[in-house]
Amino acid sequence: MSWQKFRVIYELHSPLHIGYHKVGNVQRTRYYIPARNLWGAVTEALTRRGFSTKGVSSGNYQQVGEWVKTHCAFGYWFVYENSQKNSQKNSQENSQLLTPCYCGDGLKYGNLxxxxxxxxxxxxxxxTALDSKTNSAQHGSLHEVEFIAPYSRQNGARTQVSGLVFLDDEAKKILNWEYWLSNLQVGGERRYGFGTIRLIEMEPEDDPITCTRPCQSVSKNTSFLAHVSVTTNVQIRGQIEPLVGRVTSQSHAFGSSLTSAIVCWTPGSIPMDDVQVQFEQEGYWVVL
Structure with missing residues (x-):
């Protein structure tokens, strides 16, 4: 089986909230889009838009989701500062992908x-919810949702995100990405219109590679750009967290079940040796 790697750029058309953890009344967001969230967004878009193929019925979330897991793979997507776009605002900054890195002076995103x-x-x-009896705020209902804004405060340009997509031979043949997935809705708070992103660019990178799952080399002292399972003997500098996802097994019970926790190094952690990583179906990486 061969895989073709693509670099995609989407732009935000509404706030983007990727659930992280809660601090007081504030629901924090991650500063990037994990692969599992992308898998969910692609599965939902294909299902709602009537995608079908051999063994996959139109409208069947479970079948479409399994097909996407098998034939597509995703890198994590990060905020992308586009110098060409920003130049219209007289900005002199270079284009950069704002990836996390546990540098000597602490965690940074790109050079920020x-x-x-x-x-x-x-x-x-x-x-907040309203109490119909008193027409005032319902006790205990006040909450604040943090999000990545659709426009940058730096120059007013629309926020963009960029990352990798891998398609195997079957997906390249039958999945016209621009047709089916030019618009996605990813992350949480979607009933309020959050998470709408639109495709700007999709370009192939490198030649196709032959392997069971996509792999990638990571040089020592270069940050991981995804969660990485801790089941490795490689010395790594960074932080560890349990990675847990939500599962929708019934159409009326969105995210009602949780996946088993996988203990991972967080994105931005740095290996002390050159390593080869594999993109797993659940979105995280493993060191080979």
Missing amino acids: SVTEFERRYLDSHVT
Whole structure:
């Protein structure tokens, strides 16, 4: 089986919230889009738009989801600062993918500190439920949702995200990405219109590679761009967290079940040796 790697760029057309953890009344967001969220967004889009093929019935979420897991693979997608677009705003900054890295002076996103990244790209939305009897805020219902803003505070340009997509021989043959997936809705708070992204560019990178699952080399002292299973003897500098996802097994019970936790190094962690990683179906990487 061979896999073709593509680099995609999407732009945000609404706030983007990727559930992380809660601090007080604030529901925090991740500063990137994990592969599992992309798998869910692609599965939903294909199912709703009537995609079908051999062994996959139109409208069947489970069958479409399994097909996507088998024939597609995703890297994590990160905020992308596009110098060509920003030049229209008289910005002199170079294009850069704002990937996390546990550098000597702490966690950074591209060449931005966490504080500067948050200043440019994060915002929040406060909501509360109303008590119909008193027509006032319902006790305990106040909450704040953090999100990646659709426009940068730095120059007012629309926020873009970029990352990798791998398609195997079958997917390349029958899945016209631009036709089926030019618009996606990813992440949480979608009932409020969050997470709408639109395709700007999709370009192939490198020649097709022959392997069971897509693989990639990571040089020592270069940050991991995904969660990486800790089941490795390689020395790594960074942080560890349990990676848990939600599963929708019934159409009326969205995200009602949880996957088993996988202990992983977080994106931005740095290996002390050259390693080869494999993109797993569940979205994380394993060191080979």
